[in-house]
Amino acid sequence: EDQVTQSPEALRLQEGESSSLNCSYTVSGLRGLFWYRQDPGKGPEFLFTLYSAGEEKEKERLKATLTKKESFLHITAPKPEDSATYLCAVLLGSARQLTFGSGTQLTVLP
């Protein structure tokens, strides 16, 4: 059973069209939730870490929020350079390493 599920798998937006990406996790004991951006053929680039429900973090056009069972990555007025795969990862229970979701491939059209 997948511990981390991201939706949608792919999202196409027009430039300026705001939207949200979802990351839900099915196992209790969340110690941290992490968002990364990955460009094709590149290493994932760290964006945010969230530790507790209600926490929010922002960076430029991106805002990450966390509830008890899911996280959202809100993208406000996206630009074509925001096109990338956005990965969510969780640190659960006694695990020492992150478990990654399969990502949302975002395409922003000019």
Add this chain to the structure above:
Amino acid sequence: DSGVTQTPKHLITATGQRVTLRCSPRSGDLSVYWYQQSLDQGLQFLIQYYNGEERAKGNILERFSAQQFPDLHSELNLSSLELGDSALYFCASSVQEGNTIYFGEGSWLTVV
């Protein structure tokens, strides 16, 4: 630039061969992680070291092995290579276990 350095960036080798991928973590980071990313799969955790000691194993094949040296750099050894081993191999590091991890740019392995 995350500060994590991986070499080589690209590698093409034949089936049955053995390769070694190298990783230098960010300065001050004690924990090193190896991940595999194939074209049709997400990031798969392979193995983790902390200050030279193996701490966690994921979906790592018996043909693969890794180690972390006293200077904290790490190597991932892949042997008896098969076509299906073709993938991007990422190294990541963190200050402590469970902290934010930072990824290198990866080593592209193509097995022909």
